[in-house]
Amino acid sequence: MGLDPKRTIRELKELRALTATEDGAQRVAWTDVWLKSRDWFASKLLGLPVEHHLDAAGNRWVTMAGESEKALILGSHLDSVPNGGWLDGSLGVLAALEVMRRIAIDFKGRPPVTIRLVDFADEEGARFGRSLLGSSAFAGTHSVEADRVRTDKDGIRMDQALRRCGVDMDRFPEAAQEQKNAAAYLELHIEQGPVLENLMLPLGVVLGTKGVERHSIVFYGQEAHSGATPMKTRRDALAAAAKLALEIRTIAGRHPDAVCTIGSLKTFPGIVTAVVGRAETTLDQRDLSAAVLAQMYREAREASERFAKEEKCTVEWSRIWNIEPIQFHRDLVELCRQAVMETAGVAHQLPSGPLHDAAEVSRAGIPTVMMFVQSIGGISHNKVEDSSEEHLEMAVRAFDRLASKTMRWIESGSV
Numbered sequence: 415m416g417l418d419p420k421r422t423i424r425e426l427k428e429l430r431a432l433t434a435t436e437d438g439a440q441r442v443a444w445t446d447v448w449l450k451s452r453d454w455f456a457s458k459l460l461g462l463p464v465e466h467h468l469d470a471a472g473n474r475w476v477t478m479a480g481e482s483e484k485a486l487i488l489g490s491h492l493d494s495v496p497n498g499g500w501l502d503g504s505l506g507v508l509a510a511l512e513v514m515r516r517i518a519i520d521f522k523g524r525p526p527v528t529i530r531l532v533d534f535a536d537e538e539g540a541r542f543g544r545s546l547l548g549s550s551a552f553a554g555t556h557s558v559e560a561d562r563v564r565t566d567k568d569g570i571r572m573d574q575a576l577r578r579c580g581v582d583m584d585r586f587p588e589a590a591q592e593q594k595n596a597a598a599y600l601e602l603h604i605e606q607g608p609v610l611e612n613l614m615l616p617l618g619v620v621l622g623t624k625g626v627e628r629h630s631i632v633f634y635g636q637e638a639h640s641g642a643t644p645m646k647t648r649r650d651a652l653a654a655a656a657k658l659a660l661e662i663r664t665i666a667g668r669h670p671d672a673v674c675t676i677g678s679l680k681t682f683p684g685i686v687t688a689v690v691g692r693a694e695t696t697l698d699q700r701d702l703s704a705a706v707l708a709q710m711y712r713e714a715r716e717a718s719e720r721f722a723k724e725e726k727c728t729v730e731w732s733r734i735w736n737i738e739p740i741q742f743h744r745d746l747v748e749l750c751r752q753a754v755m756e757t758a759g760v761a762h763q764l765p766s767g768p769l770h771d772a773a774e775v776s777r778a779g780i781p782t783v784m785m786f787v788q789s790i791g792g793i794s795h796n797k798v799e800d801s802s803e804e805h806l807e808m809a810v811r812a813f814d815r816l817a818s819k820t821m822r823w824i825e826s827g828s829v
């Protein structure tokens with residue numbers, strides 16, 4: 415028997431039954447439920463012609479040696495956010511397992527190229543606020559010192575929590591050894607947004623992950639009595655912040671896939687009888703083009719200075735975090751387009767707004783592409799997260815096609 419997409423759905427439900435409560439998935443990395451999900455996954459490997467181990471960052475690697483040492487890597491993550499969905503991450507891992515089983519049968523355990531499956535540790539960063547932890551260690555982009563002192567909501571330090579799971583943060587850099595012979599990385603994931611559903615398409619080809627500019631912006635005015643201060647003489651910090659909140663919609667609106675979000679606004683003193691003397695906001699900007707991202711940042715900054723001046727205020731910016739846009743490998747995007755086309759008849763290409771482990775793998779210089787399956791209602795990181803079983807089965811079939819095409823691409827010496 416070859417590929418069995420229905421088995422993937424059965425296994426996803428099995429994992430859900432094992433690790434979800436009525437509030438959703440609870441596979442938060444470095445917790446007992448997560449360890450249980452990983453033990454369950456390891457039990458699925460019995461009988462397959464594979465070797466498996468955990469690397470220095472806790473990523474699980476499953477390897478089926480091939481005629482060539484060049485390796486095709488398939489992967490995603492089993493960890494979830496608290497009260498998460500049943501598909502985010504786990505779909506990619508279990509679809510990869512199904513493809514690996516099919517390849518083991520087709521090639522009697524000895525495929526032409528080496529096939530590896532990876533379950534990255536702590537993609538979500540739900541407990542310590544550090545996303546893409548395992549994949550960044552693999553990519554060699556991780557800075558251990560900045561993270562080891564992070565604490566969870568109970569005050570437990572990250573390095574302590576990891577040690578309890580057998581992972582020593584001092585050894586994180588050794589995870590980069592797993593890059594050896596890596597020729598390509600493929601990841602299947604739910605879209606987590608509404609684009610494919612709005613187009614009534616089951617599957618999508620992911621062009622890359624958007625770059626992110628994340629800033630804290632503080633407007634300074636003058637606290638003043640709300641009764642005694644005439645409108646004309648006010649230095650209202652909220653007025654300037656409010657103008658910016660509207661302006662970023664225009665700034666993003668000039669580019670088809672760009673997004674800008676002011677997700678937080680705090681006013682001080684924040685009482686009903688005072689003009690706002692200080693308004694603290696955050697801005698998150700994303701696009702697949704570095705040039706567009708830089709332009710949107712510049713425009714938002716200029717606008718904030720203009721609005722501050724209009725309101726007789728001042729403004730200060732400080733960067734919270736940023737990451738450059740990641741464009742996936744052109745050849746693999748084309749192979750993904752073919753696989754989606756052959757399976758679904760239409761191949762829509764779209765960027766990913768959320769970051770994924772694939773972004774880190776791509777940063778390591780390994781040719782990478784992702785495939786998306788439609789999310790019902792565009793909802794994720796929520797127990798209602800769902801995709802239709804018909805679409806999930808199509809996704810496993812299309813991903814299997816992509817794996818076959820990529821194996822031939824690797825064999826042909828394109829890398």
Ligand SMILES: [Zn+2]
Binds near residue numbers: 603
């Ligand atoms: Zn995910």
